Amino acid sequence: MNSFAPLSGLTFTKMHGLGNDFVVVDARLPGPRVTPALAQSLGDRNRGVGFDQLAEIRASDRADLRLDFWNADGTLSGACGNATRCVAARVMDQKGTDSLRIETAAGVLQALRRDDGRISVNMGPPQRGWAEIPLARDVDPLALPLAGVPAAIGMGNPHCIHVVSDADAIALDEIGPLIEHDPLFPQRTNVEFVQVRADGSLRLRVWERGAGVTLACGSGACATAVATHLLGLTPPAVEIEMDGGWLSIDWRDDGVWMTGPTAHVFDGTLAPAWIEAMA
Ligand SMILES: N[C@@H](CCC[C@H](N)C(=O)O)C(=O)O
Numbered sequence: 001m002n003s004f005a006p007l008s009g010l011t012f013t014k015m016h017g018l019g020n021d022f023v024v025v026d027a028r029l030p031g032p033r034v035t036p037a038l039a040q041s042l043g044d045r046n047r048g049v050g051f052d053q054l055a056e057i058r059a060s061d062r063a064d065l066r067l068d069f070w071n072a073d074g075t076l077s078g079a080c081g082n083a084t085r086c087v088a089a090r091v092m093d094q095k096g097t098d099s100l101r102i103e104t105a106a107g108v109l110q111a112l113r114r115d116d117g118r119i120s121v122n123m124g125p126p127q128r129g130w131a132e133i134p135l136a137r138d139v140d141p142l143a144l145p146l147a148g149v150p151a152a153i154g155m156g157n158p159h160c161i162h163v164v165s166d167a168d169a170i171a172l173d174e175i176g177p178l179i180e181h182d183p184l185f186p187q188r189t190n191v192e193f194v195q196v197r198a199d200g201s202l203r204l205r206v207w208e209r210g211a212g213v214t215l216a217c218g219s220g221a222c223a224t225a226v227a228t229h230l231l232g233l234t235p236p237a238v239e240i241e242m243d244g245g246w247l248s249i250d251w252r253d254d255g256v257w258m259t260g261p262t263a264h265v266f267d268g269t270l271a272p273a274w275i276e277a278m279a
Contacts, residue, residue: 006078010275013043013090014049014265017082019215019244021265024087027058036074041205041278042270043072049268052211055083063101063108065091071210078105079156081218081258085111085119089262106156115253118248120259123219126226126251127154134158136186144184144228151227155256157209158189159223167195167203176207190217194224196233202240215244222256225249266268 010031013024013207025034032038032057042048053069060066067087069080088100088111098113110122130138133154139145141152150162160179164170170193177250180192191207204224206217219242227250228234237250247260 004081005228006135010270011267012049012270013267014051015083015086015090015230015263016244016265017086017218017262018247018260020053020082020217021051022053022055022080022083022086023049024055024057024083024090027056034070036070038275038278039070040072040074043070043074049270051209052214053077053080053083055080055087060103063103065100066103068105071208072212073210075210076105077157077210079123079219080221081121081123081155082216082220082260082262084109084121084123085218085258085260086262086264088121089113089119090264104156115261117261118259120257121218122255122257123155123222124255126158126159126223126256128226130231134186136184139184142227146179146182146184150179151231152185152189153223153226155219155226157219157221158185158187159192159220159227160185160189161192161194161224161227163233164193164195167193167205170205170208171269172205172213176213180207180209190191190220190223192217192220192224194228194249197226200234200238201236202228202234204240204242206242216242216247218247218258218260219245221249222251226251226256 056068058066069077100111102109112120133152151223176191188209190209195203206220208214250257
C-alpha cells in the first residue's frame, strides 16, 4: 500500500481547456459540500490545488447533469465555457457517447465531440440588452460610456470587450481589476481586449472576474465574437487566439457555438486533515 495515500476525503479531477484550468468535483457523491470558503481554499495555488474555476457536477432532471461554476475568489458564475467543454469531454468518455446535455444557471447547453476530438458547446444566445447583461443603467451596450468605448455582452455572465490595435500591449493586470469593479457593472464583469488581425482572426486577452488574468476564457471568446460581429468587424464565425491557444467561435441561429481542445490532467483526493484545517 502507498503510505502517502489519503485515507478518505473529497475526490476531484483536474482539467484544462487551453490552459484555463479547473478542478471538477462531483457533488452527487458523498463528501463535503462546496462552499465559498472551500472553493477559495482549493483555488489557492500554494496551499490548495489551484484553479481558475471549480466546476461542481450536480444531478439534473432537465439534462444529463447540472454544472455550477465557482471562481478562484469563491464567487459563483452563471457560465464557464471551457469548464463546460472539459466536463463534457470527460463525461462523454465515461459514457461512451459523443453528445451531452448540460444544465447550467444560463440554461441547458448542448455539447458535442467533433471528429477531430475537439469539443463543442452551444453557449446559447448572447444577452444584448443592458438589463440582461447586466449593466447598472440604460446605456448603449455597444458603446459604453467608459474609456475606449468598449462593448458589453452577456453569455450567461457579463463581459466588457475593448477593440484595440495591439492586445499584447495592454497592461491587463492593472486595467482589468479597475474595469471589473466599475460601477457600470452591478455584478462586476469579465474584461476582454481584442485585436482584429489582417487575416480576419482575433487576438484576445482576458481578465476574468473572480480569477484575474487567465490563459483562455470560453465565454469571453463567445462574447468577443458577438461584439466584433455586431460592430461590423468580423463574420459570425471567427478563429480566436488567446494566450493558451485557439478557439473556433460560430454565432448561429441557435446560439453561439464554441469549439476547442480539452485535457484531463489528473485525479486526486483531498486529505481529510486539509479539509478539517480549512473548515
Ligand atoms: N473561464 C470561463 C469563465 C469563468 C467565469 C468568469 N470568471 C465569471 O465570473 O463570469 C470560461 O471559459 O467561460
